[in-house]
Amino acid sequence: MAQAVSQNDHGHxDHGHxDxxxxxxxxFWIFLITDVILFxxxxxxxxxxxxxxxxxxxxxxxFEMPGVIAETFILLTSSFTSGLAVLAxxxxxxxxxxxxxxxxxxxxxxxxYLEVDEFAKLIHEGHGFSGSAFLSSFFTLVxxxxxxxxxxxxWMLLLIIQLSRRGINDVTRGKINVISLYWHFLDAxxxxxxxxxxxxxxx
Amino acid sequence: MANHxxxxxxxxxxxxHGSLKSYIIGFILSIxxxxxxxxxxxxxxxxxxxxxxxxxxxxxxxxxxxxFFFMHVRERQGNQPRWNVMALIFGLAIVLVVVSGSIWIMTxxxxxx
Numbered sequence: 486m487a488q489a490v491s492q493n494d495h496g497h498x499d500h501g502h503x504d505x506x507x508x509x510x511x512x513f514w515i516f517l518i519t520d521v522i523l524f525x526x527x528x529x530x531x532x533x534x535x536x537x538x539x540x541x542x543x544x545x546x547x548f549e550m551p552g553v554i555a556e557t558f559i560l561l562t563s564s565f566t567s568g569l570a571v572l573a574x575x576x577x578x579x580x581x582x583x584x585x586x587x588x589x590x591x592x593x594x595x596x597x598y599l600e601v602d603e604f605a606k607l608i609h610e611g612h613g614f615s616g617s618a619f620l621s622s623f624f625t626l627v628x629x630x631x632x633x634x635x636x637x638x639x640w641m642l643l644l645i646i647q648l649s650r651r652g653i654n655d656v657t658r659g660k661i662n663v664i665s666l667y668w669h670f671l672d673a674x675x676x677x678x679x680x681x682x683x684x685x686x687x688x
Numbered sequence: 689m690a691n692h693x694x695x696x697x698x699x700x701x702x703x704x705h706g707s708l709k710s711y712i713i714g715f716i717l718s719i720x721x722x723x724x725x726x727x728x729x730x731x732x733x734x735x736x737x738x739x740x741x742x743x744x745x746x747x748x749x750x751x752x753x754x755x756f757f758f759m760h761v762r763e764r765q766g767n768q769p770r771w772n773v774m775a776l777i778f779g780l781a782i783v784l785v786v787v788s789g790s791i792w793i794m795t796x797x798x799x800x801x
Contacts, residue, residue, distance in 0.1 A: 514772045518779035525783030529790035550730065557722060565715040568758055572708055669758040673751050679722075680747040684729045688739050 506659045513663045517670050520633075524674055527629055528681060531622040535686070539617035544686025547612055549603065553683045556599045557675065560634075563592035564672035567665045574661050579652050582661070586645050589668065593638050600631045623682065630678055633671055640664060714757025721750040 535544065570585035604624070607613070614624045641664055648657055725743045728734055734742065755761040761773060 511771055515775050518775045521776075521779045522782050522786070525786050528783075529787045532787065533790050533794040554726060558719075561715070561718055561722065564718075564754070564758060565711060568711040568714075569708075572711065666759060669754055672758075673754045676722075676747050676750050676754075680725065680743045684725055684743050685740060688729045688732075688736060688743075 506655070506662075509659055510662060510666070513666060517666070520670070524626075524629070524677075527622070527626040528677065531626045531682065534618040534622040537618035539619075541617045541620065542612055543619065544623070544682070547607060547610075548683055548686050549606075550683065550687060552599050552603055553679065556596050557679050559592050559596045559599070560672050560675050563589045563596070564669050566592065567668040571661060571665045574653055574658060577653060579648060582653065583645055583648055586641060586648070586661075590638060590641050590645070593634055593641070593668075597631060597635055597638065600627070600634075604628070627678060627682065630671065630674055633674075637664065637667055637671060640667075710757050714753055717753045717757070718750050721746045721753065 566585050567589045570582050570589060573581035573585055607620075612620055614621055644657070644660055644664060647660075651657060725746045728739055728742050733739075755776075761776065762770075
């Protein structure tokens with residue numbers, strides 16, 4: 486393990502040498518920052534347009550808070566369990582790691598189920614994407630987050646399969662660290678969705 | 689455990705990838721910071737402007753909690769600069785400009801409202 490050796494000489498870091506896994510984490514972090522900017526533009530669009538309901542419903546009319554509150558705590562708990570998965574990985578416990586990932590996946594799937602259910606009800610009631618500028622920006626903002634969670638679910642499923650076949654090694658360890666970071670990030674974005682869209686919408 | 693590289697830096701961060709304790713503290717703080725605005729909004733406890741302040745302050749605090757307790761933003765390799773923190777500050781500055789600039793312009797636009 487070259488990386489372990491290079492890290493053991495305290496204070497004598499060669500600035501030309503980087504641990505590839507650390508570089509991957511930094512690269513993924515920079516991707517997340519670009520995602521922050523993407524969500525920033527969608528938030529700006531929503532905040533600007535949310536009064537323009539074109540005679541249709543406003544947020545206070547259509548948001549059903551029990552479902553949203555359930556989504557919030559489900560996603561928050563899944564963020565916590567993805568952290569527990571990383572802890573299990575650091576202890577080298579592959580079964581525990583897969584177990585926590587499965588729990589995280591189920592919670593994520595429950596979140597998506599609730600969100601799709603919410604969207605389906607709105608569309609069924611005639612409040613679809615094209616109903617008003619408010620609804621367009623709402624579906625775009627919340628839907629983009631939902632799409633991120635859905636893609637994370639697909640990715641996590643593949644990682645669970647890979648882990649069950651190959652166990653914990655340098656490659657899978659890096660991947661689990663990255664998806665855990667991604668999952669925490671999605672929870673952080675949801676905090677602002679809950680705050681700006683739903684809480685400010687119904688207050 | 690022994691082959692996990694981050695544990696060699698005990699003096700920098702006691703537990704580079706976080707401990708169970710830090711995750712539990714972060715989780716509990718997140719729950720508290722979620723419940724506060726929910727209670728305030730659902731029970732109509734305050735006027736609109738103070739309510740918005742409570743919502744935004746608890747959201748930002750929870751974001752900070754997640755950054756430190758879940759995403760380990762302070763973690764770094766040896767003496768290298770904290771590139772991730774720099775990138776984050778840069779990204780947040782862009783978001784601040786985009787969001788506040790959009791609100792500012794569209795408030796005086798007449799189309800936005």
